[in-house]
Amino acid sequence: MAINEEDLVREVSVLSVQRLHKWIRLGWVKPERHEGAALFHEVDVARVRLLCNLEHDLEFDEDTVPLLLSLLDQIHGLRNELRSMAAAINEQPPAVRERIANAYRRIAES
Amino acid sequence: MRQWLICVQFDILCVQDKTKGRKNLAGDPYEVLGVAKTAPAADIKKAYRKLVKQLHPDLHPGDSKAADRFKDVASAYDIVGDEAKRTKFDKGEIDAAGQERPEPRFYREYANQGGARHYQSNAGFEDLGDASDLFSDLFGHASAAGANLRGRNVHYRLEVDFLTAALGGQQRITLPDGKQLGVTIPQGVTDGQTLRLKGLGHPGRGSGPVGDALIEIHVRPHAAFERQGDDVASELLITIDEAILGAKVEVPAISGRVMVTIPKGASSGQTLRLKGKGLKGKRGGVGDQLIRLRIVMPKVIDDELETFMNGWRERHAYNPRAE
Secondary structure, three states, rough: OOOHHHHHHHHHOOOHHHHHHHHHHHHHOOOOEOEEEEEEEHHEEEEHHHHHHHHHHOOOOOHHHHHHHHHHHHHHHHHHHHHHHHHHHOOOOOHHHHHHHHHHHHHHHH | OHHHHHHHHHHHHHHHHHHHOOOOOOOOOHHOOOOOOOOOHHHHHHHHHHHHHHHHHHHHOOOHHHHHHHHHHHHHHHHHHHHHHHHHHHHOOOOOOOOOOOOOOOOOOHHOOOOOOOOOOOOOHHHHHOHHHHHHEEEEEEEOOOOHHHHHHHEEEEOOOOHHHOOEEEEEEEOOOEEEEEEOEEEEEOOOOEEEEOOOOOOOOOOOOOOEEEEEEEEEEOOOOOEEEOOOEEEEEEEEEHHHEEEEEEEOOOOOOEEEEEEOOOOOOOOOEEEEOEEOOOOOOEEEEEEEEEEOOOOOOOOOHHHHHHHHHHHOOOOOOOO
């Protein structure tokens, strides 16, 4: 379900090739490389749309966008780890889950 | 009369058509953006941007309702934010739905899947590693794009004697492969503290960096000194004459032996404080040495002492138990 550069620029109306290349150079979007050409999966397309919102619609400048992306990526990183941790805890027997819950409450409220 | 009726009917039909044309699931775009139908383009843009900041799902990763509200805003701006489309819309030539297009999915929907790992950042965890080895060991490892993973940490336990911990020093540990490692014990290290030696853990994958060696320090207790925060506590046994008359006495401190003045009339339990003779604190200062006095009776109470005491107490009775 991946598309190439040409199709991407055509699908996202406000996107120009120059802008896309700039973003790739800055590392804001990281397409897969296949035989020299850039390949954009759905996640990359979604990211490009987000970048259009940030840079084009909201007119955040070149210094602000990486700040936002960094925070966003950190948040998603944390959310995913939290999710994994929660799943790992859920696999434990009820007695262990209870101990964790009690310790957590004690610490969180201190 | 009939003609007039027909005109009226036609007008009503026209109004209905226009309304039908304008209505879509999102409602009137001007209403959605909160602007007047006559608002200038700059105002519409301003209103749109304000709403985007409030509602964009990627700027509110946990908000499940944000996507619906934002879609209405995006559709509305798609029509009235564009000069040409707005004109057409105002004339009734197109409706508020604009073109039919499958709604684009927001980035956040991909962010929690494996496919987004090349964007995920581990930067949120570096300081959490201080709170728990579990964090620095587990977290962030799944997030790399398969290729460049940081190496895992290695854990050691090192026992250090009290004075080495207090004053700092060097100690050797043996690594699992038989190699010896010289570890610098920082001055004032506490029992249970973990030292992190960067780059001495397991190798990383691909071009990922080597992990760290985490050394958990256990400080052995000392016969004479006890750690209390950044202070060193010790006990000093004194004679009754030293207590009554005062004296200068040599006592052990962590830096060597020091002279201490026992005040005249010192009591058991009284604490002398030697400033700066304690342990180096985490925030740079130095603690004190606290010397707790304990009066020890002579082994044998001889007759001379007993006689004197009987006489003395006749004239100098005092009661330490009175409040």
